[in-house]
Amino acid sequence: MSSVDGIPSQRPAPDGQAASAESLLLNKMTRAELLAKVLSAEAERARMDALKLRCVAVLADSSAGSIRSVVGELAFALSMTKVAAAKLIGVARDVTGRLPGVLGLMDAGKLDYGKAAQVSDALSWLSDDKVGAVDAILVERLIGKDPRGVRRCANKLAAQADPDGLERRAAQKRAARRMILTHRDAGSARLAVEGPAEKCAAAYTRIDRLARKLSLSDKSRTLEQLRADVMMDLCLSGKEGISERAEVFVYIDYLTLAGIRKEPGFLAGHGPIPASTARNIAAGSKSVLRRLITDPATGQPIDLGRTRYRPDKALDEFVRVRDRECRAPGCTRPAQVCQLDHAEDWVAKAGETNQDNLASLCQDDHKLKDEPGWRYALDGDATLTVTTPTGDRYSTKLEPLHEPRYTDEQPPPGCAGQHAA
Structure with a gap:
């Protein structure tokens, strides 16, 4: 097994015969032995994550040109979005430059990239003179925690380290309120809002109250469906129970539009949608069809x-x-x-x-x-x-x-x- 900077590298992908032999070996292991294998693989991944962060940090700091260029090249090379590439660079710089304790846990195979990123984001607003003390304490508290537990622990220590900074952080968060659209598959998407906690809670309460009221007479939809429909109706028209048109690009084959074929349609920015969904959009009273x-x-x-x-x-x-x-x-x-x-x-x-x-x-x-x-x-x-x-x-x-x-x-x-x- 070769190594890079003292960290063992992964073995080449086994051929069919070797993979079959390895499967037979794994099938003979006890449950405890298999779990130990899983933990070993996780530890190896954490160590490789540490190496990746070091490489990314050096790449970002030593490359000629702007950081936008580095972000773009890294995104293309790793087949990720530019947002994800920019986040990777930020975490790499933070962990390798300000969080030696977290980096040490990664080198020891005890903390993976996902958890390190949670710590980096939670402590990003702390000044350099305060983040060191928090990092030293976290080394003793992060092991064994799931990602949510890691984030909560880091948030608590950061708040204790800089109460005044937390006030500024809260103001910045509220000022950065936003709506997020995330496209999923099969004609679905997620619409979310980040904003003041009390307003988000109040909005949910109102939507839930309206949905429960409708559920008394509408038995065709579940409560979850009613909540989603009420929110969409309120956003699009200001009234529950009334839908409205939005401008989107939908591509549908003519024969599918006529109901002769069932070729999936295509929604720009989203991807394939079922033929029935595309036909319903095209049949809208305010839809505009172009050849x-x-x-x-x-x-x-x-x-x-x-x-x-x-x-x-x-x-x-x-x-x-x-x-x-x-x-x-x-x-x-x-x-x-x-x-x-x-x-x-x-x-x-x-x-x-x-x-x-x-x-x-x-x-x-x-x-x-x-x-x-x-x-x-x-x-x-x-x-x-x-x-x-x-x-x-x-x-x-x-x-x-x-x-x-x-x-x-x-x-x-x-x-x-x-x-x-």
Whole structure:
């Protein structure tokens, strides 16, 4: 077994025969032996987490260019969001620079990244002269606690260390109130609000009271369903029991819209939704339907071109409809809230203003594109390739709106002269 900086590295993935032998060995172990194996694997992961944090901290502090560039490259390399990459950098700097006790627990295999991140966030507002004392106490109190227990312990010690700072922290938290939309799967999403605890509790009480009142006459929905429906109705119309329209981009095949097929629809910023959900949205009294013609051989929208710098309304709408979401790897912000940008710069590289050189980028990714060493290129099929300052390349290819449909006149690639199945 090799090691890096004295920390054992993981073994290469076993082949089928070795994996089978290992499975047989595990099947012969007692329950206690298997649990010991699990604990050993967790300890090894904690030690590797410590190594990762050291590497990330050095990368962030020694790299040329802005921190935005480092965040973007780390996000692409680890296939994570930029928010997660920025958090990883923050935790790495904090743990390696201000929390030697926490880092020592990780080196000893007693604390993983998730728990270390909880401590880092809970103590982030403490000054350097106060955080050291808290870190020293935490070393004796964190072992054996679950993530929630770790956070509560760190919060309590931080509050005791700086009561005045806690007042400022509370004011900052209340000022940072926000609403969060998290897309899930199968046509569902989570809508949450972070704000003053007393107002959140009061809002929940009101929603719960209205839901319970409706439950007396509505037996078709559970109480949980009623709470969710009441909150949505209050947000959209100000009244419970009345729904309202919102502006979203939904893609649905014409034959599915007609009820002939059951192809899933696509909700920009979310992903696939059931055909019935897409049809219900399209059937809304205030829904606006627009025809989008696709190439039957590729499933992609048919393109069009312009020559001016600022795209006209038709080109702007087409690029957003084609892209559906931000084109940067890993980003799913809907195209309608993105900015259109030239892959080949219009000024420096005389890039044309047409669908072959325009891509939808959210504000963060638009700024990242302008960082030194970053290069963006669009291929003929609208595949966007991003080259980072270290030379790594990441590509995003548009998923077809429907599966390619081949004919005798237009056979699949590589099958010229053959009949399509």
